Amino acid sequence: MEDKIFLSSPHMSDEGYEMQYIKEAFDTNWISPLGENVNQFEKELAEKVGSKSAVALSSGTAAIHLALKAAGVMDGDIVFCSTLTFAATANPIIYQNAIPVFIDSDYETWNMCPKSLEEAFLKYPNVKAVIVVHLYGLSANMEKIVHLCQEYNVALIEDAAESLGSYYRGQPSGTHGDYGIYSFNGNKIITTSGGGMLVSNNEMKMDKVKFWATQSRDPARHYQHSELGFNYRMSNIVAGIGRGQLKVLDQRVEKKKYIFEYYRNELSSLKDIEFMPINDWNEPNYWLSAITMNGKIRPLNVIEALEKENIESRPIWKPMHLQPFFEKYDFIGTNVSEELFENGVCLPSDTKMTEKDLEKVVDIIKTVMLVGTHASM
Structure with missing residues (x-):
């Protein structure tokens, strides 16, 4: 562990x-x-x-x-x-x-x-x-x-x-x-x-x-x-x-922000990856760094690749109106939440992560994306 x-x-x-x-x-x-x-x-x-x-x-x-x-x-x-x-x-x-x-x-x-x-x-x-x-x-x-x-x-x-x-x-x-x-x-x-x-x-x-x-x-x-x-x-x-x-809440927010910005700097140039929205009027705590993947490489490809290296990640929450217990209740919308769920991944965002840890996560994701790109050519 x-x-x-x-x-x-x-x-x-x-x-x-x-x-x-x-x-x-x-x-x-x-x-x-x-x-x-x-x-x-x-x-x-x-x-x-x-x-x-x-x-x-x-x-x-x-x-x-x-x-x-x-x-x-x-x-x-x-x-x-x-x-x-x-x-x-x-x-x-x-x-x-x-x-x-x-x-x-x-x-x-x-x-x-x-x-x-x-x-x-x-x-x-x-x-x-x-x-x-x-x-x-x-x-x-x-x-x-x-x-x-x-x-x-x-x-x-x-x-x-x-x-x-x-x-x-x-x-x-x-x-x-x-x-x-x-x-x-x-x-x-x-x-x-x-x-x-x-x-x-x-x-x-x-x-x-x-x-x-x-x-x-x-x-x-x-x-x-x-x-x-x-x-x-x-x-x-x-x-x-x-x-x-x-007493250390502000320190934790600072580290979470650093993790998010590290991922964004390293991964935003990759095709088909978009990051969760940061708006001018919003100062988030960056609890989890999340991305969406809109190409042939799917979230499960990244999750499984990280998992093989003993790294934890997670899909975006599955919407409540799709859950077996709640699906009988009404839903109002245009299925944006479903698209986010289907395409989203929460990346490791642990405040104890080191630079080496972050580099490892980024390298794995880049490898998955590049191998997938070559495979689809």
């Missing part, structure tokens, strides 16, 4: 910040959920992104679930959701017994297409919420999406699981809508091993979220529960890791 080049693996700080906070939790015996690390992690992350409040939770999925609940999504309600995403974005809609309608991407952002979203509003004017994803750290066109949600008076939830450290027009990703969620899964730009965070400027709603996440325990001397609750709170140990990781 030491020789393997990962797609994106955990990267603890060189300074050992994480262990300092973990040791503090052990020394004070705050091992179980809640404690000073949880409180401070919420405060520090909220300050980092400029949000009034934050609630640390067991996963990004839990954060989306409680955001939907806070938005009043109930049985039979319709929720618009980006189709080009991981299943964790859409699953909580089903948890609430609501009905997902999947919205296509556009080529400009790879994220939710405003034109398709507008079409969806015309078809389903009584929609209850919109979940927009910022894929691979790329921002969706939030100006248009926010405007549409305000026009139809619909709650907007940002799935910023992959985009902590990204900015749209100078404002942090996850803070443009009513609710924003972040994930600290092991492959994210910073990790707590597992966990998530929900942010919002609606402090009253966030107090309710915190109540639900701690089993909806009423303020009584005995255990009393007047509402359905969830065991969704982050532990004090996990939060300690998060506090340490947050």
